[in-house]
Amino acid sequence: MNEIVKEDINIIRRFNRFYTNVLGLLDRHILESNLSLSQVRILHEIETTPNCTSTLLTEKLCIDSGYISRILNQFQKQGLIQKQKSKEDGRSNFLMLTETGEQKLAEMNARSDKQIYQMIQPLSKYAQHKLVQDMAFIERILTKGKPINSKEISIRHQIKPGDAGYITYMHGWIYKQEYNYSTAFESYVAQSFYEFLQNYNPELDRLWIAEHNAEIIGCIGIINHGNRAQLRWFLLHPDYRGIGLGKSLLNAALDYCHQKKYKSVYLDTTDDLETAIAMYKRMGFIKVTEKENRSWREDLTELEFEMQL
Structure with missing residues (x-):
């Protein structure tokens, strides 16, 4: 020991x-x-x-x-x-x-x-929130394997202060842990959120945030580019995969694109995200371009997928 x-x-x-x-x-x-x-x-x-x-x-x-x-x-x-x-x-x-x-x-x-x-x-409001959140976290990690009640998960699209920062943090540690991406990737995500918040139009853009016990556990976003929409920041906490949450978020984003009458929706990903790519293909996305990307790791290929609506 x-x-x-x-x-x-x-x-x-x-x-x-x-x-x-x-x-x-x-x-x-x-x-x-x-x-x-x-x-x-x-x-x-x-x-x-x-x-x-x-x-x-x-x-x-x-x-x-x-x-x-x-x-x-x-x-x-x-x-x-x-x-x-x-x-x-x-x-x-x-x-x-x-x-x-x-x-x-x-x-x-x-x-x-x-x-x-x-x-x-x-206790202060922050301390109360933190206490409850950490107690829920202790329960979750010590009951690993216990089914998560999907009814306890909420999804909102109102953006609150701190959301972008926390989601950027999630991208940084998850992609480092699971794909060995460098901090340059976190910088890239931070820059994308800076641009999003600077130009945010609630009539055409949207960010869905999934929460459990008041903690962010997943997200997906849609950004307006004229007649095209871009799908971004599709991410789930590892503990919340395999329960249908990813599919629910993706369907919500695509339904929004239909509602706003976008002609197509595209996304950028990398060739090592095999599970996500398989989901995109099942939903009807088609690969349109690919290029080398050595910014985050040496052996990456960046892919663009698109779906006509």
Whole structure:
């Protein structure tokens, strides 16, 4: 184990100790209601999990089945939950909250909301945003492989301060990591955004920005060139590929071109972007020119594709 890894581990352990203390403070407040944090979590899962069973709770919460069983028995005696036999399997019992249980959980949720509000209220708006964004990021990277709910992804085309800078940054690190492009490519993207923002016409130009948990995860743009439109900045964060987001962005851009009655749309790319090129071809783009481009890496060929509309 090298020194860098040891330092990373120390930072993670320090954060664990800190956040365990935060959770302990919240737990003590919840105990005033005679329910522990674990018990409230079980009630929450029963409310939100369709056809919930004790087996599902054990698997989802990673809690001992005996402990789960004891808590469920307590809940039944307190009138918080009820059991209903499955019509498909008479051996299974579905768990659901009673009216008393729903009321109890609503009180706990309101109390929890108030506690969290009191914790973050002294923070600046930026700090609140950053805290929530980083928590979502931690959850995402530690649950790698967990399906991303596309309903949680939003797409906007209103340009906000900082968008161009962040998208330029994304181009820089993604193309370096995946294609070993030099910083000259990031400079090229920055210059293209400078020109775009200087001449931006919301009636003919558009930038679509995909966000998840208030973080930019993808984009695509259309720039007016008279009767022709140029497609630019088509990019997805690596964690959000393969869920149909790229196709949705590309379709939105092409629909916009049809709406604005452009006669054609073109794009410039490089020969090493095989996945993107395959998508362009499926959508009807045809390669019209190619030329060497040694600006970003030694062995690149720049390609231009065009689609008649």
